[in-house]
Amino acid sequence: MTQTTSGPAAAGGATAPPLVSLRGVQKHFGDLHVLQDIELDVSPGEVVVVLGPSGSGKSTLCRTINRLETIDEGEIRIDGEVLPTSGPGLARLRAEVGMVFQSFNLFAHKTVLENVTVAPIKVKKESKKDAEARATALLERVGVANQAHKLPAQLSGGQQQRVAIARSLAMRPKVMLFDEPTSALDPEMINEVIEVMTGLAQEGMTMIVVTHEMGFARRTADRVVFMDAGRILEVRTPEEFFSAPETERAQDFLSKILAH
Amino acid sequence: MGSLLAERDMLWDAFTTTLTLAAISGLIALVVGTIVAGMRVSPYVPLRTLATVYTEFLRNTPLTIVFFFYVFVTPSMGFTFDYKVAAIIALSCYTSAFVAEAVRSGINSVSLGQAEAARSLGMSFFQNLTIVVLPQAFRTAIPPLINVFIALVKNTSVAGAFSVFELFAMSRRMTNVYSGDVLGILAGVALCYLIVCIPLGQVAGHLERKVAFAR
Ligand SMILES: Nc1ncnc2c1ncn2[C@@H]1O[C@H](COP(=O)(O)OP(=O)(O)OP(=O)(O)O)[C@@H](O)[C@H]1O
Ligand SMILES: [Mg+2]
Secondary structure, three states, X not given: OOOOOOOOOOOOOOOOOOOEEEEEEEEEEOOEEEEEEEEEEEOOOOEEEEEOOOOOOHHHHHHHHOOOOOOOEEEEEEOOEEOOOOHHHHHHHHHOEEEEOOOOOOXXXXXXXXXXXXXXXXXXXXXXXXXXXXXXXXXXXXXXXXXXOOOHHHOOHHHHHHHHHHHHHOOOOOEEEEEOOOOOOOXXXXXXXHHHHHHHHHOOOEEEEEOOOHHHHHHHOOXXXXXXXXXXXXXXXXXXXXXXXXXXXXXXXXXXXXXX | OHHHHHOHHHHHHHHHHHHHHHHHHHHHHHHHHHHHHHHHOOOOHHHHHHHHHHHHHHHOOOHHHHHHHHHHHHHHOOOOOOHHHHHHHHHHHHHHHHHHHHXXXXXXXXXXXXXXXXXXXXXXXXXXXXXXXXXXXXXXXHHHHHHHHHHHHHXXXXXXXXXXXXXXXXXXXXXXXXXXXXXXXXXXXXXXXXHHHHHHHHHHHHHHHHHOOOO
C-alpha cells in the first residue's frame, strides 16, 4: 500500500497511479465558492478521511467524485479515466464508485435482498442466481443476512446502513465514498457500521470517508484531509494531524471536537 | 325508471359503450401520461419542454374542443376516424395530461436520495425511473389518479354530443321519447355512472392499503 504522507500537493510520493484524482476542481453554488482549487490523489488501497467544520464542502467534494454534483472547472479522474459529463460512460464509471449516504437511501419498496441485487442484475446484467448468491454472502458479511426478506423500514438504522454498504459492494467498486455514514445513527449503532468499514479498509478497499468519528480517523485513515471554507488546508497522516495540526483552523476545529 | 327497464337492451348498449370508452381511454391515458411524466423529469431539455407544452396545453383546453378537433378538424386534414375511435383518442389525450400531472406529483414525493442512490449505482435515467422512482411514485399517485379516472368516466358523456351512443346520448333520446319519465330516466342514468365510479373509489382505498409500505 502506498502512503502519501504530507503536503496538499497530493501527487507527492505516490508510486502507483492514483485511483481517484482531482485536479484544480472548482465548484460554485451561485455566489458560494464551495470547492476551491481542490487537488487530491487517492492511491489504490488508501483510506482518506475528510474532516472539517459544517459547511466546509466535505459532502460536495464526495458528491463530485461520482458526479452527483457537477463541477465548474478542473478534472476528476477515476482510475485514469476522466469522469464524463453524462451518458453511458458516466453510468459505467459511477458503477465503479460506491457511495454510502448519511441517510442510507435504501430503495424503500424493495426488500433488503433486492436492494443488493437490483444493480448487479440491471446494470451489470448478472444472472439473478449469481447476484443473489453474492448478495447473500455480502449480507452475511455485514451481519444482516437474517433480514434479507424484510423491507428497509423494518430494519434499525445501523442495519440499514450495513445493507447500504453491501449494496455498494455488490457492484464491486474500485473505490467507496462514505458521506457521514454514522451521523444519522443512534450512538449504540455507530460501532457496528464502523466495524464493517474498518474491515473493508483492512481488506484493502480504497475509501474516501467523511466522518466525525475521530477514533476511526485515528485508527484507520492513511491520510487525513482537513477542509475549511471550500479549501483543502491540510493533508497529513492522522498521527501528525491529531498531535500537531499546522493551521489555526485545524487547531480550532480539533479543540472543538475533542472538547466534547 | 320504468321506461329504462322497457328499453333495457338500449340501456345495456349505452352502458357498455360508456364503459368501453372509459376503460380503453383510461388505459391509453395511463400509459401516455406516465411516459409524459417521465419526459418531464428527464435530463433532456427538449423532451422536458415537449412534455410541459403537451400537458399544459391539454390540461387547459376544454374537453369539447379536443373532441371537436378529432371529430371535425382531423378529417379535414385527411385523417378520418370512426366516431367512437375519435372519442377514445380525444378522451385519452385529454386525460393523459391529468395522469401526467398526478404521476409527476408522485415522482416529486419520492425523496431525492432514492434517485441519487440509483445513479450512484450506475443506473441510467430510464432504469432509475422505471426501477426505483416510478414504483414508489405510483403509491402516492393512486388517490389523485383515481380522481382522474372518475373524472374520465363522467367526461365520456361529452362523446354523446359527438355522435357516440353512450349513456348521456341515450338519456337524451329517451327523454324525448318518454317525456313523462324524465326524472326517472335521469336518475337511472346517474345511477349507472355511480355504479362505475363508486367501486373505483373503493378500488383506490383497497390499492392504497395493499401497496402501503412504511417509509
Ligand atoms: N444544492 C446546494 N445548493 C446551494 N448550496 C449548497 C447546496 N449544497 C450545499 N450547499 C452549500 O455548500 C456549502 C458546503 O456544503 P456541504 O454539504 O458540502 O458541507 P459539509 O462540509 O458536508 O457540511 P456538513 O458537515 O454540515 O455536512 C454549504 O454552505 C451548503 O449550504
Ligand atoms: Mg455533509
